[in-house]
Amino acid sequence: MKNVKISGLSKVLLLIIAVFFAGSLLVPMWQIQLEAPQYPEGLVLRLHANKIGGDVEIINGLNHYIGMATLHTENFFEFTILPYIIGGFAIISILLIFIAKRKAVLSFLLLYVTFVILAAIDFYRWNYEYGHNLDPNAAIRVPGMAYQPPLIGYKQLLNFGAYSIPDIGGWMLTFAGILMFSIVIKEYKFNKK
Amino acid sequence: MKNKFVKAIFAIVLGSALVTSCKPKNSGDAVSGDAAQKAYVAPGKYDEFYNFVSGGFSGQLSVYGLPSGRLFRVIPVFSVDPEKGWGYSEETKPMLNTSNGFVPWDDLHHTEMSQTNGEVDGRWVFGNANNTPRIARIDLKTFKTAEIIELPNSGGNHSSPFITENTEYVVAGTRFSVPADYSNGDVPINTYKENFKGHISFVKVGKEGEMDLAFQIVTPGVNFDLSHAGKGKSHGWFFFSCYNTEQANTLLEVNASQRDKDFIMAVNWKKAEEYIKAGKGKKQSVKYAHNKWNEKTHTATSEIKNEVLVLDSAELKDICYMIPCPKSPHGCDVDPTGEYIVGSGKLAALIPVFSFDKLMRAIKNKQFEGDYSGIPVVKYEAALHGEVQKPGLGPLHTEFDGKGNAYTTFFVSSEVVKWDIKSLKVLDRVPTYYSVGHLCIPGGDSKKPFGKYLIAYNKITKDRYLPTGPELAQSAQIFDISGDKMQLILDFPTIGEPHYAQAAPADLIRNNGQLKFYPIKDNNHPYATKGEKEAKVVREGNKVHVYMTSIRSHFAPDNIEGIKVGDEVYFHVTNLEQDWDVPHGFAIKGADNGELLIMPGETTTLKWLPKKAGMYPMYCTDFCSALHQEMQGYVRVSPAGSSVPLTWSVGTNLPKATK
Numbered sequence: 001m002k003n004v005k006i007s008g009l010s011k012v013l014l015l016i017i018a019v020f021f022a023g024s025l026l027v028p029m030w031q032i033q034l035e036a037p038q039y040p041e042g043l044v045l046r047l048h049a050n051k052i053g054g055d056v057e058i059i060n061g062l063n064h065y066i067g068m069a070t071l072h073t074e075n076f077f078e079f080t081i082l083p084y085i086i087g088g089f090a091i092i093s094i095l096l097i098f099i100a101k102r103k104a105v106l107s108f109l110l111l112y113v114t115f116v117i118l119a120a121i122d123f124y125r126w127n128y129e130y131g132h133n134l135d136p137n138a139a140i141r142v143p144g145m146a147y148q149p150p151l152i153g154y155k156q157l158l159n160f161g162a163y164s165i166p167d168i169g170g171w172m173l174t175f176a177g178i179l180m181f182s183i184v185i186k187e188y189k190f191n192k193k
Numbered sequence: 194m195k196n197k198f199v200k201a202i203f204a205i206v207l208g209s210a211l212v213t214s215c216k217p218k219n220s221g222d223a224v225s226g227d228a229a230q231k232a233y234v235a236p237g238k239y240d241e242f243y244n245f246v247s248g249g250f251s252g253q254l255s256v257y258g259l260p261s262g263r264l265f266r267v268i269p270v271f272s273v274d275p276e277k278g279w280g281y282s283e284e285t286k287p288m289l290n291t292s293n294g295f296v297p298w299d300d301l302h303h304t305e306m307s308q309t310n311g312e313v314d315g316r317w318v319f320g321n322a323n324n325t326p327r328i329a330r331i332d333l334k335t336f337k338t339a340e341i342i343e344l345p346n347s348g349g350n351h352s353s354p355f356i357t358e359n360t361e362y363v364v365a366g367t368r369f370s371v372p373a374d375y376s377n378g379d380v381p382i383n384t385y386k387e388n389f390k391g392h393i394s395f396v397k398v399g400k401e402g403e404m405d406l407a408f409q410i411v412t413p414g415v416n417f418d419l420s421h422a423g424k425g426k427s428h429g430w431f432f433f434s435c436y437n438t439e440q441a442n443t444l445l446e447v448n449a450s451q452r453d454k455d456f457i458m459a460v461n462w463k464k465a466e467e468y469i470k471a472g473k474g475k476k477q478s479v480k481y482a483h484n485k486w487n488e489k490t491h492t493a494t495s496e497i498k499n500e501v502l503v504l505d506s507a508e509l510k511d512i513c514y515m516i517p518c519p520k521s522p523h524g525c526d527v528d529p530t531g532e533y534i535v536g537s538g539k540l541a542a543l544i545p546v547f548s549f550d551k552l553m554r555a556i557k558n559k560q561f562e563g564d565y566s567g568i569p570v571v572k573y574e575a576a577l578h579g580e581v582q583k584p585g586l587g588p589l590h591t592e593f594d595g596k597g598n599a600y601t602t603f604f605v606s607s608e609v610v611k612w613d614i615k616s617l618k619v620l621d622r623v624p625t626y627y628s629v630g631h632l633c634i635p636g637g638d639s640k641k642p643f644g645k646y647l648i649a650y651n652k653i654t655k656d657r658y659l660p661t662g663p664e665l666a667q668s669a670q671i672f673d674i675s676g677d678k679m680q681l682i683l684d685f686p687t688i689g690e691p692h693y694a695q696a697a698p699a700d701l702i703r704n705n706g707q708l709k710f711y712p713i714k715d716n717n718h719p720y721a722t723k724g725e726k727e728a729k730v731v732r733e734g735n736k737v738h739v740y741m742t743s744i745r746s747h748f749a750p751d752n753i754e755g756i757k758v759g760d761e762v763y764f765h766v767t768n769l770e771q772d773w774d775v776p777h778g779f780a781i782k783g784a785d786n787g788e789l790l791i792m793p794g795e796t797t798t799l800k801w802l803p804k805k806a807g808m809y810p811m812y813c814t815d816f817c818s819a820l821h822q823e824m825q826g827y828v829r830v831s832p833a834g835s836s837v838p839l840t841w842s843v844g845t846n847l848p849k850a851t852k
Binding site for chain 1: 746818820
């Protein structure tokens with residue numbers, strides 16, 4: 001039962017997982033697409049592991065009407081640690097190829113799931129913060145209206161439709177998770193020798 | 194008896210009813226069933242072609258879509274435009290400078306798009322100023338006039354701004370021959386034959402579009418009317434129609450219509466270049482303005498130049514040749530192959546078509562019938578391909594569809610006639626409403642026409658639209674020419690008076706790297722304010738410079754005190770927006786000029802001379818945002834000699850409010 005070695009296929013999958021983790025650092029992780037009658041071409045916020053990209057300046061300009069705080073990369077400590085965490089995940093994935101124990105993979109999956117849950121909570125917390133902490137002197141004040149973007153999915157915020165979904169990096173992380181889960185299933189369910 | 198009388202009356206009534214019903218059908222019947230469908234471009238959909246239409250006496254250039262006829266923009270070129278601040282902002286004033294000083298109006302007759310290998314390339318469109326002779330270049334990335342060059346020794350720059358097939362040159366031919374600027378112009382008018390000269394100008398166009406008056410050719414005094422460059426095999430030649438070869442200086446309608454034939458002047462400009470290399474040109478002392486717009490400083494500069502190189506057509510024998518052309522030729526059009534040159538004698542009842550090959554042979558074999566003030570005159574038949582017989586009355590202009598057909602407008606008989614270039618047979622004719630001048634087929638004067646639509650530009654529109662008093666609109670009419678028969682599909686009024694127009698596939702211009710806004714980091718305007726923190730007001734004697742910013746939805750500063758009567762106030766407004774379609778405007782009460790429309794990232798200056806003490810509101814004139822009506826401010830003006838200190842603020846009162 002103990003120290004069951006993982007198969008060659010699982011090692012290949014771990015290598016792919018490592019590539020996904022490393023690759024996700026080069027592309028945006030998450031995107032919030034905004035659409036309004038005045039912006040038929042759409043605006044987009046792109047969250048990378050280390051910065052906010054996309055039409056930040058334009059969105060900051062618009063947010064002053066509703067009194068939302070402006071977005072600046074340096075105001076989020078997450079951008080300083082996230083690259084190291086994900087880089088660490090890539091290294092762990094490589095190490096797992098050599099450790100090659102299914103229990104170790106299972107532990108890593110649990111760690112990763114914990115990370116995803118914490119990240120989602122953190123993301124929600126920021127969304128809530130920015131959506132609710134509004135300047136009381138703002139030009140547009142709608143009683144009871146908050147501008148919290150959805151954690152995932154679509155929400156109408158005044159004239160803007162906000163669509164919050166993973167970007168390329170987010171999909172890479174998703175596939176990394178799915179592959180990890182597949183390894184665990186495969187090693188525990190189908191490899192009972 | 195009575196009975197007979199009633200019968201007679203009845204017969205007369207019946208008879209006249211019959212006669213009336215025999216009248217030609219009215220214009221309403223000229224539109225067939227699917228016309229609306231062909232001209233319909235659904236809301237939100239794009240047109241197939243851009244149409245750059247000269248504004249005539251408006252001095253501007255209008256941009257329409259084809260086939261919808263929708264007006265997109267009027268680009269100010271030669272006339273001031275207070276709406277856009279053109280000629281009113283400090284930055285644009287030098288664009289309208291000439292050797293006669295600031296000229297606020299002109300008459301833009303013809304447009305010509307830049308070409309590469311004889312095909313429209315979507316970089317620039319040129320326009321001519323007919324009154325104070327100039328050529329303008331409009332940049333099609335910004336849809337803005339980028340450069341204007343004045344032409345010395347000229348009066349009425351009409352045969353312009355036509356170009357060679359790689360935009361090597363843009364030309365200009367003087368409509369009025371006048372005594373040259375380098376000679377004494379203070380002579381009796383009746384010494385026309387002796388003292389008046391024609392000059393045609395060749396303006397070199399550089400890689401970035403910059404224009405340079407390379408040389409002029411001096412000719413006998415005649416009226417140059419229109420021109421077109423040779424292309425393909427005839428590249429290297431330029432053809433100018435000329436009338437008043439009678440050299441009349443008064444009552445031209447009679448005195449310039451005496452000769453049976455005037456000329457098309459063929460100019461071998463490659464040969465002219467050789468003569469210049471050989472040092473045959475004479476430097477003459479003249480004065481002309483050259484005005485350039487700088488996209489980095491958002492400012493125009495005007496330079497007065499003092500010299501032009503002139504070649505003498507009578508002295509240098511093989512540059513110019515005259516081809517006789519019936520009855521005061523107007524249009525001078527070259528077919529897409531470069532072989533056929535169509536001359537349109539505006540009083541003629543036929544259209545002569547000349548052959549480039551035959552012209553070359555005639556010149557080689559010296560088939561001349563004499564000379565005209567030293568310029569060889571080629572025998573008419575020796576250069577003639579043939580004549581289109583009985584095409585209509587008063588031929589003016591011809592364009593081509595690239596399928597071997599030519600389309601000629603007839604002013605007097607008010608129609609467009611389609612004919613076969615080779616066989617010279619008339620194939621179809623359609624009426625226009627009324628009295629068509631120029632016509633345009635997209636790419637229709639290039640090597641590669643897009644023969645789908647033809648637009649006729651009409652001079653007279655009475656009864657075509659709802660009446661608007663004595664002054665009525667001119668009009669454009671779009672015909673579908675994709676089939677054998679021309680079909681009228683749309684008719685719409687235009688701004689100004691449209692003369693020549695050019696059109697090009699929309700994608701060619703849409704995808705040419707269109708500018709959406711000016712990056713603020715590249716703004717090198719000396720009075721740019723690149724952030725609200727830099728906003729300030731600086732007094733230099735009686736000159737006050739306001740370094741102002743605009744961003745949705747406020748100016749900074751928006752409260753200014755300490756301005757005095759007698760001050761010259763310069764509002765240098767920088768639009769800090771960095772997004773497409775977010776212009777801001779600026780206007781202040783009592784300004785004796787115009788407003789400013791400031792594009793994102795641009796800095797523009799309005800000069801203001803407050804004449805009496807009081808409170809002067811200023812505001813944004815371009816509905817920029819939901820809080821556009823809040824985008825306003827005040828300037829306090831105190832009497833001359835007042836001790837009110839110069840202060841400025843935004844958001845917080847400065848000086849502080851007192852209780």
